[in-house]
Amino acid sequence: MKTLKDLKPKESGKIAVVKTTGPIKRRLMDMGVVRGTEVYVEKVAPLGDPIEVKIKGYNLTLRKSEAEKIIME
Amino acid sequence: MSKSITIALAGNPNSGKTTLFNAFTGARHSVGNWAGVTVERKEGKIEHNNEQINIVDLPGTYSLSPYSLEEVVARNYIVDESPDVVLNIVDASNIERNLYLSTQLIELGKPVVIALNMMDVAEKKGHKIDCKKLSELLGVPVVPVIAAQKKGIQELLNTILEVAKGKISCTPSDVDYGKEIEVKIKETIEVLKDNIHAHKFNLRWLALKVLEEDEVILKTIKVDLSKLQLQEQIAVTSEIALKDDLGSMIVSRKYTHIAKIISKAIKKPKVAGLSTSDKVDKILINRWLGLPIFAALMYMVFGFTFNIGNIFLDLIDGSFAALGEMVGASLEAAGTAEWLNSLIVDGIISGIGGVLTFVPNIAFLFIALGILEDSGYMARVAFIMDRAMRRVGLSGKAFIPMLMGFGCSVPAVMGTRTLEEESDRLTTILVTPFMSCGARLPIYILFAGVFFPGKEGVVVYSLYMLGILVAVLAALTFKKTLFKGEEVPFIMELPPYRMPTIRGTGLHVWEKVKGYILKAGTVIFAASLIIWFLLGFNLSGVSEMPQSIGASIGKVFAPIFTPLGFGNWQATLALITGLLAKEAVVSSMAVIYGLGETVGSAAVDGDVVGFISTLKTSGFTQLSAYAFMVFTLLYTPCIAVVAVIKRETNSWRWAGFSMVYQFVVAWVVALLVYQVGGLLGF
Ligand SMILES: Nc1nc2c(ncn2[C@@H]2O[C@H](COP(=O)(O)OP(=O)(O)OP(=O)(O)O)[C@@H](O)[C@H]2O)c(=O)[nH]1
Numbered sequence: 042m043k044t045l046k047d048l049k050p051k052e053s054g055k056i057a058v059v060k061t062t063g064p065i066k067r068r069l070m071d072m073g074v075v076r077g078t079e080v081y082v083e084k085v086a087p088l089g090d091p092i093e094v095k096i097k098g099y100n101l102t103l104r105k106s107e108a109e110k111i112i113m114e
Numbered sequence: 115m116s117k118s119i120t121i122a123l124a125g126n127p128n129s130g131k132t133t134l135f136n137a138f139t140g141a142r143h144s145v146g147n148w149a150g151v152t153v154e155r156k157e158g159k160i161e162h163n164n165e166q167i168n169i170v171d172l173p174g175t176y177s178l179s180p181y182s183l184e185e186v187v188a189r190n191y192i193v194d195e196s197p198d199v200v201l202n203i204v205d206a207s208n209i210e211r212n213l214y215l216s217t218q219l220i221e222l223g224k225p226v227v228i229a230l231n232m233m234d235v236a237e238k239k240g241h242k243i244d245c246k247k248l249s250e251l252l253g254v255p256v257v258p259v260i261a262a263q264k265k266g267i268q269e270l271l272n273t274i275l276e277v278a279k280g281k282i283s284c285t286p287s288d289v290d291y292g293k294e295i296e297v298k299i300k301e302t303i304e305v306l307k308d309n310i311h312a313h314k315f316n317l318r319w320l321a322l323k324v325l326e327e328d329e330v331i332l333k334t335i336k337v338d339l340s341k342l343q344l345q346e347q348i349a350v351t352s353e354i355a356l357k358d359d360l361g362s363m364i365v366s367r368k369y370t371h372i373a374k375i376i377s378k379a380i381k382k383p384k385v386a387g388l389s390t391s392d393k394v395d396k397i398l399i400n401r402w403l404g405l406p407i408f409a410a411l412m413y414m415v416f417g418f419t420f421n422i423g424n425i426f427l428d429l430i431d432g433s434f435a436a437l438g439e440m441v442g443a444s445l446e447a448a449g450t451a452e453w454l455n456s457l458i459v460d461g462i463i464s465g466i467g468g469v470l471t472f473v474p475n476i477a478f479l480f481i482a483l484g485i486l487e488d489s490g491y492m493a494r495v496a497f498i499m500d501r502a503m504r505r506v507g508l509s510g511k512a513f514i515p516m517l518m519g520f521g522c523s524v525p526a527v528m529g530t531r532t533l534e535e536e537s538d539r540l541t542t543i544l545v546t547p548f549m550s551c552g553a554r555l556p557i558y559i560l561f562a563g564v565f566f567p568g569k570e571g572v573v574v575y576s577l578y579m580l581g582i583l584v585a586v587l588a589a590l591t592f593k594k595t596l597f598k599g600e601e602v603p604f605i606m607e608l609p610p611y612r613m614p615t616i617r618g619t620g621l622h623v624w625e626k627v628k629g630y631i632l633k634a635g636t637v638i639f640a641a642s643l644i645i646w647f648l649l650g651f652n653l654s655g656v657s658e659m660p661q662s663i664g665a666s667i668g669k670v671f672a673p674i675f676t677p678l679g680f681g682n683w684q685a686t687l688a689l690i691t692g693l694l695a696k697e698a699v700v701s702s703m704a705v706i707y708g709l710g711e712t713v714g715s716a717a718v719d720g721d722v723v724g725f726i727s728t729l730k731t732s733g734f735t736q737l738s739a740y741a742f743m744v745f746t747l748l749y750t751p752c753i754a755v756v757a758v759i760k761r762e763t764n765s766w767r768w769a770g771f772s773m774v775y776q777f778v779v780a781w782v783v784a785l786l787v788y789q790v791g792g793l794l795g796f
Pocket of ligand 1: 125126127128129130131132133134173174231232233234235259260261262263488612613614615618
């Protein structure tokens with residue numbers, strides 16, 4: 042199973058499902074992290090975490106621990 | 115005259131809400147660029163076509179789900195206070211995500227007008243937006259504007275008035291949630307129809323919230339999900355048939371709805387090139403350069419503050435010294451009583467002068483922080499620092515209020531509202547006052563200047579670093595003891611960089627500097643008067659300073675500070691007044707040591723309002739002076755901060771706690787500095 046965390050910078054993919062619950066899930070969804078959305082990984086922070094992605098035309102940052110819960114197609 | 119019209123301004127963070135608000139009202143408000151600067155409720159009144167319009171600025175939010183304070187505030191306002199029009203500001207250059215909030219606002223069932231902002235940016239990106247089509251598809255009026263250039267404001271106001279008066283009727287198009295969910299919505303509406311708490315809500319919206327299991331709403335309408343007898347059916351349809359939970363399905367469908375609208379109303383260029391912002395980020399938050407650049411920027415902020423600020427410092431200094439001299443001489447010539455002469459020259463002029471001298475430093479600190487904030491760099495700071503902050507148990511977002519704490523702890527504590535997790539927020543509130551605020555700067559500049567000539571920069575820098583270190587250790591302790599809990603999420607937008615405007619940043623800085631000057635005119639003025647009085651009198655009338663009430667008060671508490679190296683009544687009294695405002699430490703010292711000299715002659719040698727030479731010989735050594743600075747850095751925050759902590763935590767207990775624990779921490783650290791420093795032979 043490939044997750045968003047497995048994508049390297051400059052790679053992109055499509056979201057299959059977001060596997061968390063509660064507020065984190067809600068926040069992710071509100072920010073446009075929903076099934077079928079195209080995500081492009083911009084970069085990794087200087088200290089190795091979090092990551093920056095481009096989604097729905099804007100830049101979003103999230104931690105690897107959160108990216109791990111986002112399953113890609 | 116007809117009654118006034120109320121409009122609520124709602125929109126995503128960084129969509130230009132503050133800018134639009136200012137374009138409407140011309141009001142002097144600050145413009146911020148990191149998610150959620152607009153945390154206070156702002157209101158403005160304007161007149162358009164002879165109608166009174168009342169504008170309420172809601173907090174910037176991405177959604178109306180109830181997971182952050184700001185989202186709840188925004189939602190409750192719209193539902194409970196029913197504004198005539200909800201003005202939704204949408205960033206045209208980031209339209210897809212922005213329209214998500216719009217669909218939620220439209221679903222609330224109140225009249226919505228969309229202001230499509232940043233049309234210039236969208237155009238530059240090559241997006242062709244058909245506003246008429248967009249308006250048709252959404253079913254609400256859409257007006258293109260460029261808030262930063264005040265373009266389209268009149269048209270927008272005209273449209274708002276027409277909607278408010280019912281001349282344009284909104285026929286919002288419903289989001290199509292697909293067959294299964296639509297059936298559920300209908301069922302739920304049937305159940306809710308007779309709910310007495312449901313009357314103020316739009317039923318379709320309410321049904322959606324119930325299906326999404328929105329806890330706040332369920333509580334308000336006093337519905338128990340399990341008793342609704344929907345739960346089981348929902349589970350069956352959602353988990354099995356749709357392979358996802360209902361809440362997610364609803365969100366997905368909203369985004370599908372938006373995508374459909376966008377494909378019909380907007381033409382985007384096929385290949386989007388790298389935006390300027392992305393190019394800048396390639397360098398600024400580069401994997402290897404990111405940290406060094408951040409460190410260099412921080413160093414520049416302080417260098418900027420001190421070097422440029424100090425150029426003006428001498429100027430203001432000299433002016434106040436001259437003013438004191440002049441006033442003293444003319445009062446003497448006019449034959450005023452000596453005590454009045456002393457009150458004016460030694461009490462008022464030197465007290466206020468002692469504080470105003472540092473206005474340039476404070477202004478430059480705020481300018482530097484303002485530029486970082488308005489340009490969008492602050493959000494990057496959170497990005498860069500998140501990993502390190504997590505070590506302490508906080509999120510990178512907590513770094514932003516802490517950085518703002520270098521300016522003033524009051525807005526910094528208020529800035530913690532963007533932290534979603536309560537324990538995260540409390541910890542940040544409790545440690546932020548350790549970040550050395552602008553008001554403490556005068557104390558360092560004074561003491562470092564007197565006792566560490568030539569090494570001021572290093573000394574002051576070390577104090578800032580110490581503040582950060584103590585804040586980090588305190589946060590770690592709180593997270594390990596009082597607020598044990600799960601790791602908090604870190605999901606944040608990195609807004610595009612924008613050129614800070616002179617007007618925007620200028621207003622920002624001016625507001626803060628004005629606050630500082632006002633404080634000099636009120637709190638510090640009063641403190642100077644009180645100090646002067648306490649030092650000039652005792653219970654039997656006029657007295658010499660060493661026998662005065664002030665000296666007696668100082669002497670009572672001075673032993674507390676003896677182990678720290680500054681157990682004299684002068685320092686003690688100055689510290690007590692510092693509880694009113696940290697600058698008062700300096701103004702009190704100015705009065706205390708200024709009074710020691712003979713009236714009128716104080717200013718002759720052109721020193722910082724004439725008390726430096728006395729301070730030099732006041733018994734402070736380099737070590738005890740450093741311990742004193744450490745203590746002022748860390749001890750009990752000023753009353754303004756205590757008050758804001760009380761307000762933000764809604765508890766006197768936390769406010770009281772922060773007063774006591776900071777005092778203890780300051781005492782212990784200053785003790786260590788003095789005693790260990792002594793052993794090391796400093
Ligand atoms: N180019 C352009 N820039 C704009 C426009 N409107 C606002 N801005 C800029 O966008 C930035 C963010 O604007 P704000 O008004 O602070 O946005 P906000 O929605 O109030 O943001 P928060 O305070 O974080 O809620 C500022 O730097 C503005 O100068 C516009 O129409 N065109």
